[in-house]
Amino acid sequence: MNYPNGKKNKQGKQKSPQSNQKYSNRGMTLEEDINTTNSYYLDIGKANIHKKPTPVQIVKVNYPKRSAAVITEGYFKQASTTDYNGIYRHKYVDFEAKETKNKTLFPLANIHDHQVRHMESIIHHGGICFLIIRFASFDETYFMDATLLFPYWYEKVNGGKKSIPYKTIKQKGYLIPFQYQARVDYLTIIDKLYF
């Protein structure tokens, strides 16, 4: 299936566990990896974090007799918040996940103004707010606190650069370790940074 952002939802071929982080994620999208990770966290009682459903504007619904209602006309709506939120160790956790094939920078084109305002609001209210950014070409997935995004965002808004250099994310972000069940084990980073 194609999503409105142009991403293809590949049927991932899950590979056997490997210690080599670089090659561990091939064939799985970042979203699939995060969903697997969140399910694992939920199963072991470590955290309760979910992806929000894709927002859909439902226009027409058919109610055939003796079977389920069918949506026959609907449209994708732009999300007004980030994609993931939940609770971990009594704290509210909120993040957005983005994948790029770019090798030198993370383009800000896929981040929306209302999402940035949402992130600012979450930090204002005392939540943990961040981005998970995967550089698909290197199979490296980074944890980047939302406060690191803001200066780049305002530079873009004011007509400046429209991206964050890969180098900066490598330096100021945190490489998220790969575990077999927690494929994007971002809570280990949260443990270090916020507790």
Place this chain on the structure above:
Amino acid sequence: MNYPNGKKNKQGKQKSPQSNQKYSNRGMTLEEDINTTNSYYLDIGKANIHKKPTPVQIVKVNYPKRSAAVITEGYFKQASTTDYNGIYRHKYVDFEAKETKNKTLFPLANIHDHQVRHMESIIHHGGICFLIIRFASFDETYFMDATLLFPYWYEKVNGGKKSIPYKTIKQKGYLIPFQYQARVDYLTIIDKLYF
């Protein structure tokens, strides 16, 4: 539009502000009132709490040239969590909202097993978790901590009563005040109970 739970989404005629709580909400569904309340909380920077989008299983999408993608086949999925969550005063907040026309009891038929497990998990992780229950016949809206639900839930699961008496909710829950902009001003109850 009709929703799969059989509720009609009425076009609410909003009345002018009134001090008489009993008649203040006529014509607005509980969901509309909560959405209005959450928007108001967000606008004044008081809290960041949202309704999650309705989960939809998307089966077919058309991509007409030069216009937006159209979902032409989709199905309603059962939610695996509660409908609302967010952050308030550094705390994770999570709740489900239900309306009933019943005058003597709140039927547990519309609460699902996985939602109860979700609520237990939220409390385990240190979140604030509750139900907002409206008795439409009396136009009374109650705040009920999730821990109050659990014994009734397990009674039902074990073949006992399938409801909570109105009297019990009136006694052990908290009547949520109506304000013009915060139509279901549940944060005032949270302020009293958790801070």
